[in-house]
Amino acid sequence: MFVAYLIMALYVISMVAITIYTKNRSKSVDDFLMAGKNGINGWMSAFAYGTTYFSAVIFIGYAGKFGRSFQLAATWIGIGNAILGSLVAWKVLAKRTKVMTHKLQSKTMPDFFAKRYDSKGLKIFSAIIVFVFLIPYSVSVYNGLSNLFEMVFHIDGWIIMLALAGITAIYLFFGGFFATALSDFIQGIIMIIGVVLMLIFFLDSPQVEWDISSLKWFTTTTNNGPAIFGETISLISLILLTSFGVWALPQTVHKYHTVRDDTSIKQGMYVSTIFALIIGFGAYFVGGLSQLDGFSSLLNGSADDEIIPKMLSILGQPWLLGIIAVLILSASMSTLSSVSLSSASVVAIDLYKGFIDKDAEDKKVNFLMRGLCLVFVGISVGLAILNDMYNISAIAYLMGLSWGVLAGCFIGPFVLGLVWKKTTKKAVWVSMIASLAETIVLIIVLGYLKGSWACSFGDAIKNGVNCSPIIGVITMISSMAITFTISLFTKQLDKDVLDKAF
Numbered sequence: 386m387f388v389a390y391l392i393m394a395l396y397v398i399s400m401v402a403i404t405i406y407t408k409n410r411s412k413s414v415d416d417f418l419m420a421g422k423n424g425i426n427g428w429m430s431a432f433a434y435g436t437t438y439f440s441a442v443i444f445i446g447y448a449g450k451f452g453r454s455f456q457l458a459a460t461w462i463g464i465g466n467a468i469l470g471s472l473v474a475w476k477v478l479a480k481r482t483k484v485m486t487h488k489l490q491s492k493t494m495p496d497f498f499a500k501r502y503d504s505k506g507l508k509i510f511s512a513i514i515v516f517v518f519l520i521p522y523s524v525s526v527y528n529g530l531s532n533l534f535e536m537v538f539h540i541d542g543w544i545i546m547l548a549l550a551g552i553t554a555i556y557l558f559f560g561g562f563f564a565t566a567l568s569d570f571i572q573g574i575i576m577i578i579g580v581v582l583m584l585i586f587f588l589d590s591p592q593v594e595w596d597i598s599s600l601k602w603f604t605t606t607t608n609n610g611p612a613i614f615g616e617t618i619s620l621i622s623l624i625l626l627t628s629f630g631v632w633a634l635p636q637t638v639h640k641y642h643t644v645r646d647d648t649s650i651k652q653g654m655y656v657s658t659i660f661a662l663i664i665g666f667g668a669y670f671v672g673g674l675s676q677l678d679g680f681s682s683l684l685n686g687s688a689d690d691e692i693i694p695k696m697l698s699i700l701g702q703p704w705l706l707g708i709i710a711v712l713i714l715s716a717s718m719s720t721l722s723s724v725s726l727s728s729a730s731v732v733a734i735d736l737y738k739g740f741i742d743k744d745a746e747d748k749k750v751n752f753l754m755r756g757l758c759l760v761f762v763g764i765s766v767g768l769a770i771l772n773d774m775y776n777i778s779a780i781a782y783l784m785g786l787s788w789g790v791l792a793g794c795f796i797g798p799f800v801l802g803l804v805w806k807k808t809t810k811k812a813v814w815v816s817m818i819a820s821l822a823e824t825i826v827l828i829i830v831l832g833y834l835k836g837s838w839a840c841s842f843g844d845a846i847k848n849g850v851n852c853s854p855i856i857g858v859i860t861m862i863s864s865m866a867i868t869f870t871i872s873l874f875t876k877q878l879d880k881d882v883l884d885k886a887f
Contacts, residue, residue: 390538392707396575396714400552403568404559425566427652430644432573433566434653435660436719437636438470439576440526443668444713447627449692452672455620456600459673462623463665469628471661475641475654478632481803482641483650485886492642493727494635494795495735501802502810503882508739510817512731514794515635519728520765522787526717526724527769528690534710535694543770549714550766553721557758565722566643572715573660579712580667586705587671587696592679600673622854629861630788633796635731636723664716671696721762729757789857793820796861797868805872806883812871819867820860827856 425433451459486492489500495515499508530549531542557565588595631637644650675684675692680699687695697709733754738745745753797820798813 390707392704392711393714396711397552399571400568400718401555403571404555406567425643425649426645427649428656429566429570430640430649431653431656431660433569433643433719433723434475434637434640434657435471435664436569436573436576436716437640437723438466438631438661439664439668440716440720442522442525442720443665444716445530445690445693446525447623448668448672449675450672450689451620451623452669452675453689453692455616455673456676457597457602457670457673458616458620459669460602460666461620462627463667463669464662465624465628466665467658467662469624470631472654472658474632475650475657478638478800478803479641479644479650479654480647482638483644485803486642489886493730493734494638494799495731496739498798498802498813499735499739501886502798502808502813503878504810504814505739507810507813507817508735511795512735514791514817514821515731516728516761518787518790519636519724520761520768520787523721523724523761523765524769525787526720527766530714530717531769538710546766546769549717549721550762553718553725554759554762557722557725557762558755565719565726568722569719572719575708575715576712577660577663579708579715580664582705583671583709583712584667586700586702587674590679590700592677592683592699593674597674597677599678600676619854622858625861626788626792626854626857629796630792630857633792633794633799633861634788635727635791635795636720638799639723639727721765725758725761725765728761729754732757789854789860790821790824793824793857793860793864795864797864797866801865801868801872805869806887807872807877808868809872809875809877811875812868815871816864816868820864823863824856824860827859 447462448459451462485501486497489497491497491500493512495508495512498511499505527546527549528542531545534540534545535542587593588597640653641650644653672693674680675696680696683699684692684695697706700706733750737753738750742749794817797816798808801808802813
């Protein structure tokens with residue numbers, strides 16, 4: 386176990402070193418939020434995108450839960466993330482986002498909506514949605530890490546969460562986005578090495594011994610027709626939510642703002658795709674191995690969030706545990722810093738400078754943004770500790786809720802706003818309000834009133850399927866449909882507004 390602690394200590398020291406190295410690179414708002422006017426290269430952008438995309442949630446919450454549900458068929462989620470969530474997303478959005486946000490001089494997603502649709506009200510409404518609904522995402526990441534460290538290192542979860550919050554707060558406060566991007570690059574390399582080692586050691590373990598022939602790769606390998614339908618719907622909804630949801634998440638879209646040029650965009654597209662394929666496929670593949678007899682017999686009675694940590698403990702390799710712990714910590718640190726930065730920026734730039742003090746100096750806004758990063762980290766870790774105290778095993782659900790609401794509210798207005806001049810202000814308002822209301826209604830009807838978060842598709846399906854991804858997919862589809870349809874029947878924006886954007 387000493388080796389595992391040593392690896393962890395070296396990782397923490399490297400993060401502190403990055404903070405010291407970058408502390409003078411964030412003197413202005415542009416420096417703090419955008420890494421300066423020139424942005425960052427394709428490799429750093431790709432790793433920043435990938436490490437923000439994948440966090441402790443995929444390794445602890447999603448991989449364990451859906452590996453148990455779908456076996457190796459869960460790997461299709463990772464493949465979908467690589468193709469749809471990385472390759473196609475960069476192809477469609479990266480250059481358009483970079484060009485349009487530069488023309489509009491917008492630094493955040495709410496600011497983009499305000500200038501693209503000539504509506505200050507949209508800025509306020511979307512900024513509130515971003516701040517509120519990024520919190521459950523952040524909470525899910527903290528909880529995922531606490532579960533791992535409690536089981537592997539036998540350290541109380543609240544201690545781990547406070548330590549992680551402290552490290553995140555320090556390098557965010559002093560280094561801003563450049564510190565985040567540099568640490569993301571290092572963390573991304575750690576993640577790739579860790580996933581490859583994890584795959585090798587699991588496959589070579591006595592519980593597997595390179596024989597995975599008993600596991601299914603498709604949901605159609607069962608003879609129970611209704612169960613096939615339920616499993617397929619659940620799997621498809623997860624692929625769509627986690628692959629298309631990132632098209633409209635503020636913390637991932639932000640990476641397109643900061644990429645340097647066209648060459649860097651092309652580079653970032655391919656690197657992020659390979660990164661996502663390695664991390665996504667690897668995580669879900671390991672989750673699927675949990676259903677082999679050698680593991681399943683030792684995991685009986687384990688909660689979904691405990692599956693991966695217990696599997697790591699079974700391997701009994703202290704140095705490997707240290708590397709995997711750093712892998713998951715790396716994924717989580719990058720995600721938490723990006724989420725915190727996105728939330729703090731919408732309050733400081735969109736709400737404070739946008740409405741409260743329009744003449745605020747750059748230095749004042751920069752300092753406020755730093756302080757708000759600390760506030761967001763404090764709120765998130767406080768709620769995560771409460772969640773842990775009351776033993777709420779809801780990592781995958783919290784993740785799905787956050788992604789579902791944000792993507793459902795923003796995907797239509799953002800994506801169509803980039804590619805279609807005829808997208809109207811009224812359509813965007815209706816779409817955002819309808820998506821938010823739709824999410825609340827579906828949560829109440831499908832979850833609260835049933836007393837369970839499993840959606841049943843007929844009495845023949847005994848276990849049902851998880852509701853939050855289905856809710857997210859429904860709202861994303863309706864967001865695109867509502868935005869497009871209402872734009873056809875409402876007044877177009879003035880020519881001068883469109884000329885500024887296009």
